[in-house]
Amino acid sequence: MTRFLSAAVAACLTLTTPALAAPLSFDGSWREQGFLRLTSNDYVQQGGRLQVTSDGTVSLLWKAVPDALRQATQASWSWSVSESVPATDLRRKGGDDRNLAVYFAWTDAATAASANPNRAGRLLRNANTRVLVYVWGDDDRRGTVQQSPYLPGLRTIVLRSAGTGQHSERIDLAADYARAFGGAPQVLVGVGVSADSDDTDTRIRASITAPDLR
Secondary structure: OHHHHHHHHHHHHHHHOOOOOEEOOEOOOOEEEEOOOOOOOEEEEOEOEEEEEEEOOEEEEEEEOOHHHOOOOEEEEEEEEEEOOOOOOOOOOOOOOEEEEEEEEEEOHHHHHHOOOOOHHHHHHOOOOEEEEEEEOOOOOOOOEEEOOOOOOEEEEEEEOOOOEEEEEEEEHHHHHHHHHOOOOOEEEEEEEEEEOOOOOOEEEEEEEOOEEO
């Protein structure tokens, strides 16, 4: 009986213990999603780090979140910029360049079960999708939440003002989601990284570590 109870307790702990942090390695599985009529960035996936070059270009590198991490509520990464775009107003469509942006996309359970998580464009436009985009750009104070000029379900959160440097970030996704949209996030289906220099026709040289989700 004691042995049986011990096994039962261990099984319950296994079921209820949250997943440990896991990096979304840049292992070649991330896929670039270009934007119509615009030239793509250059991404070099190096496992633990992504090198990004943007020369008057813009695109999004995207990865579907593995099932085991779809309930993640926190994220962390480090990023660096050696060449920067100028500060732009990220609320203004067509003039919103930024060095780096990290996308986190959630949707409802029914959409998560039926949608293709590898098709970023279609998923981001879905009416049931909510997206937080953490950016290194603009000159607003850290933590400012902005309404995207492109999609109603997308909010931008400024982490770093435009400029060069190196920083580490630790993000409470659930708290930021509640602040931006109200309520709790549902199913985390995709993560993206973008650089955007096409409006100012400038150049970005940057890198970011594989985001850890927990």
